Amino acid sequence: MTVFGIEDRLHFGVLIGLSAVILVLYILGIVLLPYLRWKKWRYSIDENEIDLKRGILVIQRTLIPLSRVQHVDTRQGPILRAYSLATVTISTAATTHEIPALDEYTADKVRNIISKYARLAEEDV
Amino acid sequence: MSEFKRQHPVAAISRVVDLIRGNLITIIIILVFGASGTGTPSFHWVFVALMVFLLVAGVAGWWRFVYRVEKGELQIKQGIMVRRNLYLTRDRVQVIDVTAGLVQRLFGLVKVEIKTAGSSSREASLSAITRREADYLTRLLRNNGELQPGMEDIAEKAEGQTQQEQRYALPGKDLLIAASTSGSFGIALSIIATIFSQIEPLLDESAVGDWLIQVLPSEADTFFIVTVILIFVVFAWLMSFFGTLIRYGDFTLTVKKDELVVRRGIFEKKRITVPFNRIQALRIVEGTMRQPLGYAMLHVESAGYGDHQDSGSVVVFPLIKKSRVNDFLEKVIPDYKFTVNSVKPPKRALTRYIIRSSAVLAIVLMFFYWLLGSPGWIWFFMIPGIFWGWLRHRDAAVSIQPEKMVLQSRVLARTTAVVRRNRAQDATKSASWIQKFRKLANLEVSVASGDQGRSFQVRELEEADAEELLPWITREYVKNEVVWDIVDRPLKEW
Structure with missing residues (x-):
């Protein structure tokens, strides 16, 4: 053969x-x-911190104090746009974190909440 | 000063030097290829063309770079093809550093760097102007009566009496110790290897090569190999010795009311200003050769201003007795004085440290085991790997204080990082599924440094400890509230 x-x-x-x-x-x-x-993937946001939990083989949990957040924005590539999804990007002075592929409405809400809390936190400091 | 001006023509030279430095890797690659491809002269032409291009680019860059100061605003126009205009108002100027590199010193010129606040600061830099011009500029850009470098030499003498500042110099003896224990072998070895690869083809062709071949034993016996290795090591050591000597010679640290000023360098005078409010973390590095002697090097991570262009690391003192570190910090940056009450990785994490440290070595040894016909003695070489793992386990520790976290870990050198809570950018706990199964976790804290960040990690902590340490970043640490059952185990060394 x-x-x-x-x-x-x-x-x-x-x-x-x-x-x-x-x-x-x-x-x-x-x-x-x-x-x-x-x-x-899990995330939670309150007025003090952003809590991100993710990973299959390596499980990571990250805490970002809101007073350290420098800017937050939503991003959308062509594929995400086709599905009405968006990624929230959170930047501190040292690192950048992403919450990937939330639906557009949630992404906007998350972004606005983070930005509001970040402003409040900064006033405290 | 309303007319736009060019810099001193020497700026063109220092521009070319910068360009060569920036394209060093390309040049080395071309050189190496050129040397190996014997008989093909085209590579050399590529090299020559590149050099000519860099030269022209340097001169054109100088020609197209003009600046002026207009109503307290520094205006710079630069760029050969794409014009960039940089306007910098004097209110935003935070630090003006006047330095003199080798090229500048030959012509009695200085380099002026004007830095603004903000971590990703766009800095304006004039690479070669006369000292008078520099003084004039600094006076024009002087911010709110703050002391400026140009005036400083005079002002410093006056201020010396008023006890406004402290000054620490590195004694000559300590400089020698620092130089002889600086283990920057790796860099030195790679430089030697490059030089050697350049010389080798020459040796083959020349009469020297013939002579060497006659003199050297025809068979490379063990003694010969050991000698060659020894010569390499000694040479590398000498290079790192003189490298450190030149780099940290004439070192002084000046502590002012709200900034640290580091001056160093024998040929190239460097001056680095670090405002206190930009300091993000303190790093104590005990090199492998320094630790046994009880010495350490102190670094500071700062946002924006670093030793190099894109790092925020500044050496604030090249060599200090470890036992004196806390006294020194008390006087220089009291915010970073610390004590150690460690949370350490548990005993059962030791195996993971050892596996991680010796896995690569084991694979290499396995290869040799197979290659040399299964000699049993080869496994004795595992001992250093295991010892290394044991050291890394022993030295890993986290301490927590009301406003500070101290993370200690070892790669080759032992590093102790002191991070203040209000400077920590984020904290991460991570665990692979094996770690999860063994109830272990890694803890990592990031701080800003230069334009990016830097993170400090301690591996294989007890999972419960990591879980409790993580919220430190956002919450006030209250001593009696949280139960730190291992917190009071003191660490012998500190």
């Missing part, structure tokens, strides 16, 4: 096996991982 110039039965088996593994990983990568990543 000759498939793609490979005569040996064993080599053919290895080829098929590897392809199957890669295919499975690929499907996991585009189907399962984004789903899990989305499911694991």
